Amino acid sequence: MTLNYIIIGITVIVSIVAFNNGELFYKLRFNAYQIKERKEYYRFFTYALLHAGWLHLLINMYVLYSFGDIVEHMLMVHFSYKGILYYGLLYAGGILFSTLYDFRKQKANPYYNAVGASGAVSAVVFSSILLYPSGSIFIFPIPFPLPSWVFGIAYLIYSAYMGKRGADNIGHNAHFWGAVFGIVFTIILIPGVVQNFFATVF
Numbered sequence: 001m002t003l004n005y006i007i008i009g010i011t012v013i014v015s016i017v018a019f020n021n022g023e024l025f026y027k028l029r030f031n032a033y034q035i036k037e038r039k040e041y042y043r044f045f046t047y048a049l050l051h052a053g054w055l056h057l058l059i060n061m062y063v064l065y066s067f068g069d070i071v072e073h074m075l076m077v078h079f080s081y082k083g084i085l086y087y088g089l090l091y092a093g094g095i096l097f098s099t100l101y102d103f104r105k106q107k108a109n110p111y112y113n114a115v116g117a118s119g120a121v122s123a124v125v126f127s128s129i130l131l132y133p134s135g136s137i138f139i140f141p142i143p144f145p146l147p148s149w150v151f152g153i154a155y156l157i158y159s160a161y162m163g164k165r166g167a168d169n170i171g172h173n174a175h176f177w178g179a180v181f182g183i184v185f186t187i188i189l190i191p192g193v194v195q196n197f198f199a200t201v202f
Contacts, residue, residue, distance in 0.1 A: 003084050004068035007091060008061050011117055014049040015057050025050060025115075032103045033110040044103075048095045050115035060117045066137050067121075067128040067148075074131040078190055090185055094123025097181040098174035118159070119174030123182030125152055130186045130193040133200040149201060152179070 018025040030047035034040045051057035071090070075083030098119025106112040128135060129152050136145035146154075159175030186193055 002069065002072055003087055004064065004072050007068070008064055011049055011051075012057065012061060015051045018050050019053075028115075030099055030102070030114040031110070032099075032106040032112060033108065035103065036107045044099055045092070045095050047099070047115050048117040048120055051117070052115055056116055060121050064117065064121050064124060067125050067135075070132050070135060071124050071128045074128075075189070086189060090123055090127055090182065091120045093185060094120035094178040094181050098122065098178035101173050101177050114174065116174070118172070119178030119181075122155070122159075122175045122178030123185070125155065126179040126182035127186040130183065130197050131190070133197045155179075 014028075018028065028043070028046040028050050030043050031040075035043050051060065068087075072083065072087045075086045075090075077083070079086060095117070099114075102112070102114060125148075129148050133149060135148040137148060137151050138145050139151065156176060156179060159172045163172035163176070
């Protein structure tokens with residue numbers, strides 16, 4: 001069993017339990033005000049184990065399933081078993097880094113909450129795009145596979161739009177900053193991916 005499957009399994013279990021446990025959902029969700037005033041720093045990470053509903057959970061886990069195995073495998077190709085550690089750092093770093101924008105913006109607002117693994121998933125998606133730029137993904141109901149980099153751009157546009165609306169508890173701003181982290185982290189680990197990406201796509 002790969003680390004990616006373990007992450008998916010834990011996230012699915014905690015999310016489902018929290019669907020029917022409001023107290024747990026409240027304790028684990030991201031709330032910048034609670035972090036600042038009550039020093040509940042664990043919320044920087046635990047929010048990624050929660051989701052706003054079944055569709056939110058299924059989309060994030062499907063995307064993570066589709067891209068995570070590729071990234072974990074490619075990192076192991078480059079770094080052997082250390083690749084598993086680097087994959088864990090990529091995912092955990094995406095969780096943390098993707099909240100920093102909203103923490104700065106919302107730390108005086110006790111009513112702002114966010115949940116979802118979207119920031120970490122974005123980090124994995126954009127790492128995958130760099131590591132395997134010729135990859136593709138099927139998105140229902142589109143009857144043909146989309147190049148992974150096209151999907152990545154569409155994913156960010158959707159996130160930016162939903163982030164401006166601010167109509168739900170999903171951390172849409174986290175998508176963008178998670179993507180940034182995934183790109184930077186991957187380039188630091190494997191500088192040659194940039195040249196390979198442009199050589200493959202263009």
